[in-house]
Amino acid sequence: MSDLMTDPIEIAPDTYWVGRRDPGGIFFANPYLRVFRQDDGGSMNVLVDPGSSSDFAMVQTKCAALIGSVKRTHAVFINHQDPDVGSVVGPLFARFAPQAKLLCSEDTWRLVRFFNIDKSRYICTDPFVERGMRLPTGHHLVPVPSPYCHFAGAVMLYDPETRVLFTGDLFGGLTAKDATGLYADESDWAGMRAFHQLYMPARAALQYAVAAIRRLDPLPEILAPQHGRVISGEWVEHYLRRISELPVGVDLLQDRNASEDQLRAWTSVLRRVIHTSRAYLGSTAETRLIDDPDLAPCLEFDESGVRVVQLGKWALERAVHLLTDEEIPAVANAVRYEAIYAASELDLPSPNIELAEEGEAAQVAANVGDFQLHH
C-alpha cells in the first residue's frame, strides 16, 4: 500500500496527487501533477494547484520521482489566486521552471500577478471555456468556470481523457484526524460541510457549478479538490447532490443571527408541521427528522418534543422536504401550507417551500400575500 507521506499517488492514468499529509493534521492542500505523454517518449507536465512554499519541498520530491525534476514542469494551472492554491508559482517560475506558463482566468491573473509573475508567462483560460484547449501533445483540457466557488473568477479544470475534474476549493474540506488513505467516503461530509459553510458565499453558486459539472461529456469519474480527499466512483454523484443542497454563506445570514425568541418561534412552527404530518405518517414523522444527519446539529428531541437550537429557517425547510417529498401533492401541500402559514403568523422570515400543483411544482414566493393568493 502506498504511503501518503512519501509516495505520489496515481489517482488516474498519468495523474498524480503530489501533496503532503502530516500525521494528525486536519487541513491539507492537494497539488496534482498530470503527465501528458507523447509517442516519441516526451511529455508535457502540468502542475495543478501547486500550493504554497510550506509544501513545496514535498511537491518537488514527488515530482522528481515521477518526471525527474520539477524543472520539467511546462505549465501550472491554478483555480484561483489564494495563497494555499498557488503562492509558490512566483518562486517556482523564477528559480526552477523559467519556461513554464501559468494557466488561469483573467480575474485570477489580475491578483495572482502580485506573486511576482511576469505577464509573458500567463495564458488566459477564458477563451477556451466552450471548446477546451488543445495541448501540443494532442490532448485536451477544458476550463470549467465555477463562479463564486469561492472566488468570482474561479475555474475548474477538466481532463476528459481520464475523466478527472480538478475542482479547487469546491468539494474541499477538513479531513478527520483518523482518516486513512486519499479517497473520500461518508466520513468526509462533516469536514466538507463545515468548509463550504465557512468559505462558499451562496448555495446558488454551488448549484451553478454542480449544473456545469453535470453538463460535462463524458461525466467526470473523479473529483480532485484542492483540500480534503479525492472523490471517486459512487461518491461523485453522492457529493454532487449533497453540495447542491447545502446552505452556505449568505444563505445562513439571517439564521446565524437568530435570537432566542426566533428559535422558540421556529420550534413552534416545526411542532405544528410535525403535528400535521402525523395525520398521514403516524409516529414515523419524527423518526424521519431524527434519522437525518444534516438536521442533527439543529434539532434536539426530548419527552416534550422537538426543539430547534440553530439555523431555524433552514431546519424547517429541510424538515418539510423530508416529510413531504415522497407524498402525493394533496398531502404534501397540507404540510407545506402549514409551514408557510405558521412562519408568517409568528413573523418569521418566509421559508422557501415549493407547493405542488396539478403534478407540477410551483415555486411560491413564500410571503403572506402570495400565500393568501394560493389559498
Ligand SMILES: [Fe+2]
Ligand atoms: Fe481559496
Ligand SMILES: [Fe+2]
Ligand atoms: Fe483552498
